[in-house]
Each structure stands twice: as C-alpha cells, then as structure tokens.
Amino acid sequence: MSKSIGMVELSSIARGIETSDYMVKAAQVDLLKSSTVCPGKYMIIVGGDTGDVKASMKEGILQGAEYVVDTLQISNVHEQLIPALTGSATIDERGAVGVVEFYSIASAILAADDAVKAAQVKLIEVRTGYAIGGKGFFTITGDVGAVRAAVKAASENRELFVQSTVIPRPSKQVFDSLL
The missing domain is CATH 3.30.70.1710 (BMC (bacterial microcompartment) domain)
Structure with a gap:
C-alpha cells in the first residue's frame, strides 16, 4: 500500500475535534495534524496506507456533515x-x-x-x-x-x-x- 494523506477542513471547531476522534477510530491512520486554523475553522490531517486513509476520510466527511468546507486526499505522497x-x-x-x-x-x-x-x-x-x-x-x-x-x-x-x-x-x- 502507498503512503497517503487525507485532510478535512471544517467550519466548526467543536465538530472538528469530534470528527478527528471519529477519523482515527475508523481506520489505522496517524493523526498528523489536528488544530484550529484561521478564520475560526478546524483542520484534520491523517496519514497511512491508502485504504485506511480512504476509510478515515469517508468517516470524517460523514461526521463533519454540513461543517465540511474542504477535503483533500493524496495517494503516494512524496516522502518530504x-x-x-x-x-x-x-x-x-x-x-x-x-x-x-x-x-x-x-x-x-x-x-x-x-x-x-x-x-x-x-x-x-x-x-x-x-x-x-x-x-x-x-x-x-x-x-x-x-x-x-x-x-x-x-x-x-x-x-x-x-x-x-x-x-x-x-x-x-x-x-x-x-x-
């Protein structure tokens, strides 16, 4: 499997923290970054094998629901x-x-x-x-x-x-x- 990353950006900080918990429980992923971002949003970045990142992202989008403002998934990311x-x-x-x-x-x-x-x-x-x-x-x-x-x-x-x-x-x- 390739090393992949996924990102979910939400308009709610509370929902963002909750969503990050769902995402790491949904699959074997590393929580690379989970933090507030300007202006008053929340960003979650997970990494792992492609299948696990896809599963985590699916759960993140489901749980983030109407608060999801942007997502990103990259398979086979550069090691840097x-x-x-x-x-x-x-x-x-x-x-x-x-x-x-x-x-x-x-x-x-x-x-x-x-x-x-x-x-x-x-x-x-x-x-x-x-x-x-x-x-x-x-x-x-x-x-x-x-x-x-x-x-x-x-x-x-x-x-x-x-x-x-x-x-x-x-x-x-x-x-x-x-x-």
Missing part, C-alpha cells in the same frame, strides 16, 4: 511532505529559496507535493492556515534552477494561487527565519 506538514523537516544544506502561496490550505498541500516530485528540492515547511488568514503556503530550498522548476510546477494552472517568488541567494538571517 509529511515532515514539512508536521514541522519536523530537517534542512542540511542552504540554497535558493522558493515560496508559493495559495488562498486555500488544500491547494498549498497539493502544490507542495507536486513541487518536490517535479525537481530535486527540499521542502522546508508547509504552513496551513494558522495565523495567516486561512491561507496555505510552502517554502523549499535547493539549487536555483531546481527551485525555479519546482515553483513553476507548483504554481502553473492552480486554483486559488496567490503569488510565488524565488530568492536565488537568501541572506543567512532570512534563511534562518524559515527554519
């Missing part, structure tokens, strides 16, 4: 995506920096997965909605050409895309602020 989502990514080398921003959390997660599949880059972080008005964005580092290719792959023809940038030689202070 989960550490970048959970804040446990490690960066050994400094390079160019790419930033890609979306109005949607789901769009940012999908685009981050596409970016690391498109080029030899390292995901620094995928930020999901908290203290950024419900937006999502991700940061990557690597060789400037690879970062440009990854940013292009992540931002082309995307719904809810806001902006992207590539910084070829970021200052140490700026790079350190991203870690």
